[in-house]
Structure formats: structure tokens, C-alpha cells
Amino acid sequence: MNRTTPPARTPSRTYLLAIAGLAAVIAVLTLAFSSWPRTSSTASNAAAHMSRQGHQGVADGVVPDGVTVFDDATPAVTRLDPELLKALRRAATAAADDGVAFQVNSGWRSPSYQNRLLREAVSKYGSEDEAARWVATAETSPHVSGDAVDIGRSAATAWLSEHGAGHGLCQIYENEPWHYELRPEATDHGCPRKYADPTQDPRTRQ
Incomplete structure (x- = not known):
């Protein structure tokens, strides 16, 4: 008796939309974190600005x-x-x-x-x-x-x-x-x- 290979299953439309949505979320998060100011850098910039303005404490x-x-x-x-x-x-x-x-x-x-x-x-x-x-x-x-x-x-x-x-x-x-x-x-x-x-x-x- 000959064995036949079952036909490959095609991903459903709902599954494909979920994958696309997840990829979009990851891309947005990556962009947000890459542009987020670092605390130490922000503090240093503020201190430098204070110094330039001659502020006393x-x-x-x-x-x-x-x-x-x-x-x-x-x-x-x-x-x-x-x-x-x-x-x-x-x-x-x-x-x-x-x-x-x-x-x-x-x-x-x-x-x-x-x-x-x-x-x-x-x-x-x-x-x-x-x-x-x-x-x-x-x-x-x-x-x-x-x-x-x-x-x-x-x-x-x-x-x-x-x-x-x-x-x-x-x-x-x-x-x-x-x-x-x-x-x-x-x-x-x-x-x-x-x-x-x-x-x-x-x-x-x-």
C-alpha cells in the first residue's frame, strides 16, 4: 500500500493578522526605547545648563x-x-x-x-x-x-x-x-x- 504525504496546512487569516500585529508592537517598542533619554545623561545636561546659567544652590x-x-x-x-x-x-x-x-x-x-x-x-x-x-x-x-x-x-x-x-x-x-x-x-x-x-x-x- 502506498503512503501519501498529507497536504501542507495553510495558515489561517486570523493567525497571519496576529503575527503582523505582534511584529508591529515590537517595532514600536524598539523605536520608543531607542529614543528614550537616559537618566544620567539628562541629569548631566541639567547640571550643565544650571552651571551655564550661573544658578546657585x-x-x-x-x-x-x-x-x-x-x-x-x-x-x-x-x-x-x-x-x-x-x-x-x-x-x-x-x-x-x-x-x-x-x-x-x-x-x-x-x-x-x-x-x-x-x-x-x-x-x-x-x-x-x-x-x-x-x-x-x-x-x-x-x-x-x-x-x-x-x-x-x-x-x-x-x-x-x-x-x-x-x-x-x-x-x-x-x-x-x-x-x-x-x-x-x-x-x-x-x-x-x-x-x-x-x-x-x-x-x-x-
Whole structure:
């Protein structure tokens, strides 16, 4: 008896359509993954862009929200003059008994950050002379030397206005009720007379 070879089975139309659809999906996924940005590359590009734009960060003295005088990680606080920082922490401890917290809006600043703030002030106020009433140069600013701190919240500045001298902490400029510096003699003799603004401070005329 002769054996006959069974006829080859022809793939169904449904099967062929499924194979074609799967191939199309694979092609789309391959294209998507090949053009997907790599995380490290994106981060590097962002960092390079930030550098080109001259942006400063926490390391330059930028203060994140919620920082207090007791912070031990933020350079704007830790790079303040040690005696100023001690006085601030003593005052903040006393203020806490009255339900008042000291928030740091600005403290130590790098020269590049100070220069950036000055450029922004010139743009905001329209001239270098007017900007100088609010922002000193990097060469003369007590923030750059770590000798000044800007305290946030009106309750804190009001408390310092009344009690700061007892801790050697004084408001220096009439137009900046948030700006405090250490004047140790104030504990016995009171704070010195305020300057109208930084342009009246001999230190800024160097």
C-alpha cells in the first residue's frame, strides 16, 4: 500500500493578522526605547545648563524652606560666625518659651550668590544706586563674611526688636527689620543707632 504525504496546512487569516500585529508592537517598542533619554545623561545636561546659567544652590548659601537657627546641615547657618550663631541659638531658645520660632531666610552667602542678588536688585530697582540700599557687593556684604543673618516671620523680628539686645543681637538697618548682626556690647549698653540703609554703613563704602 502506498503512503501519501498529507497536504501542507495553510495558515489561517486570523493567525497571519496576529503575527503582523505582534511584529508591529515590537517595532514600536524598539523605536520608543531607542529614543528614550537616559537618566544620567539628562541629569548631566541639567547640571550643565544650571552651571551655564550661573544658578546657585544650598552650597552657595541658598536657604531651603523651614530652616531654623538650629540647623546643622545648611551652610547658610553653619558658616555663620560661631559667636553670632551661639547668640542666635540662645535667643531662639528664650523666644521658644514665648512661642516664637526663628526661621532663617538668609545667612552666610558665597560671593557668587551675593553678586547674583546684587544683579537681580539692579534689575528690580532700576539702578545700582537704588539697589545698593538693599544689597551690598560681595566685597562689603556682612553676609559673605558670615556676620549677618536675615530672620523670617514677623513674630520673630518683633521679639528680637524687644529682646535681641540682651543677647547681643541688633537690627542694623532701618529699612531691613529682618537683618541682625552680633554686637556683644549691646548686652550692657543697648544696640547702636541704626543706619537708614546699607548705603549709610561705612563698611559698604570700601
